[in-house]
Amino acid sequence: MKFDQLGLISPILKAVEEKGYEEPTKIQKEAIPKILKRSDILGIAQTGTGKTAAFAIPIIQLIHKIDKDTHKRPPLRALILTPTRELAIQIDENIRDYNKHTHLRHTVIFGGVKQGKQVEALKRGVQILVATPGRLLDLMDQGYISLDDIKIFVLDEADRMLDMGFIHSIRKLIKVLPKKKQTLFFSATMPDNIIDLSKDMLDNPQRIEVARKSSTADSIDQYIYYTNRELKVSLLDHILGDIDGEQILLFSKTKHGADRLVRKLKKLKYKAEAIHGNKSQNNRQKTLGLFKEKKIQLLVATDIAARGIDINKLKYVINYDIPNIPETYVHRIGRSGRAGEKGIAISISEPEDNAFVKAIENLNKGVINKVNDHPFPQTDKPMTEKEKKEWNKEKMKRKREFFENRKKNKNKRKPSRR
Secondary structure, three states: OOHHHOOOOHHHHHHHHHHOOOOOOHHHHHHHHHHHOOOOEEEEOOOOOOHHHHHHHHHHHHHHHHOOOOOOOOOOOEEEEOOOHHHHHHHHHHHHHHOOOOOOOEEEEOOOOOOHHHHHHHHHOOOEEEEOHHHHHHHHHOOOOOOOOOOEEEEOOHHHHHHOOOHHHHHHHHHHOOOOOEEEEEEOOOOHHHHHHHHHHOOOOEEEEOOOOOOOOOOEEEEEEEOOHHHHHHHHHHHHHOOOOOOEEEEOOOHHHHHHHHHHHHHOOOOEEEEOOOOOHHHHHHHHHHHHOOOOOEEEEOHHHHOOOOOOOOOEEEEOOOOOOHHHHHHHHOOOOHHHOOEEEEEEEOHHHHHHHHHHHHHHOOOOEEEOOOOOOOOOOOOOHHHHHHHHHHHHHHHHHHHHHHHHHHHHHOOOOO
16 A cells, blocks of 8 residues: 555645655554544554654644644644653644645644744744643643644554653543544543543544553563672673673663663673753753764663654664563663664563563563673672672773774774875
8 A cells, every 4th residue: 555545735745755755654544544544443553653744744734724824823734642741842744744735834842941933923823833841731822822723633652651640631632622622632642540530531433452451562572681789880881892882771760870881881891872951951952962873872761751663674772771660661662673673672570570571571471681691690699799790801902802803903993185
């Protein structure tokens, strides 16, 4: 099937072609025609399945038909609610590309930055608004946003919304949104609390499911290493030694833990940076840009900050800390193995995490491969000082060899000076 078989208008087909899309993904094939017919949608889709295009493209077409004259100050027609700044920015950028030849007005609002520019855009009038809950409610309270003319409401990443404690904000919005509207509800997992919320929001929805319930992508190979807490950095160094030059997204439980891990990695001569909620928006975007440009190899992130990270062909994800919620594991490793690419997810478990691993395996149908052959197995007793010294000696030897070989390879590639 091609995009021109989905009932899309020519300006959008032209934008899609310029974006480089050839064939719609499964969720796009199923969702776009249903949304164009004004059905409510309950979508269950993992990250990397093309979900944003599945709702953004038909929204642009529907609003284009309603409001063809964009010279006047248009009313707000579509609200897309998403949990994090990074994801909001990413969605707005995609809308910009799909909207290239239809010229609807759109903008994005999020917290963590001054509101001035966002307010200016709202005053000029927008038809599509991408927002995070806190900034949306704040600007509504200040009188800058009215939801009276909303025709389409999208709740994206619903499970993450609830994980981050936005349930009260969502229920507050439900009360002020028009009763008569089209609602699109998307979630990577569908636990009971999400099902209950969807029943409150949707009217006879069309259900679209492109992955097994709370499952991980088949394109991701999963491995787990068991070790002790004091050996985790050494084990990580051992693992990284086998991943030569590949870019890697590492997950940390906490913001301070992410910063601490970056300091340790830099001591080991790795190019690493952290991205989390304590960093400014400009800093986060700059760091993410450096990672996408391959100027840093390791990006250490917390779960909240990682939401919206969209990196083409990212192969490796490492859970330096095991998540205590099984569905979070699904979200994390979904950063790799996107759009049919092969991914590898590696997890490091200390004794306190073993119960969490069991819960993940129950959700995951036991597909995590245990790696036994490594120098830092999980034991009841910690490594002795003598063993630590021997390992550090061996580690420095391997590092010297690595940098010497890399230097030799660089010199081989240098052109002759004739």
